Amino acid sequence: MNQTALITGATSGIGRATAETLAGLGFRLLVCGRREDRLRELAAQLQSRTDIHVLCFDVRNREAVNQAV
Numbered sequence: 083m084n085q086t087a088l089i090t091g092a093t094s095g096i097g098r099a100t101a102e103t104l105a106g107l108g109f110r111l112l113v114c115g116r117r118e119d120r121l122r123e124l125a126a127q128l129q130s131r132t133d134i135h136v137l138c139f140d141v142r143n144r145e146a147v148n149q150a151v
Contacts, residue, residue, distance in 0.1 A: 086110040090141050093120035105132040114150070116140045 087104050091097030092113035101113050101124060110133040115121050118138040125134045139146035 084110070086112065088112040088114065090114045092124060093117045098124060101128065101134075105134070108132060111135070112137060114139060114141065 085108075087100075087109045089097050089101050089104070089111060092101045092111075093115035097113075097115070101111055105111060105128040111128065112135050113121055113124060114137045116138070118136070121136040121138055125136050128134050137150045139150045141147060
């Protein structure tokens with residue numbers, strides 16, 4: 083599968099569970115969140131299963147979103 087998913091809030095809860103599930107299905111992932119340490123931890127956990135790229139920003143900050151994307 084060559085699909086890519088952008089997941090916000092990937093550091094915990096539904097966002098993290100979604101990242102784990104989609105990695106298992108072969109999706110390439112762009113994971114976003116405010117806590118870089120948790121994003122890096124998630125990337126380390128999933129990198130053997132899929133391509134994963136980390137973007138650290140708060141989606142409530144429009145300027146940060148524009149810079150990251």
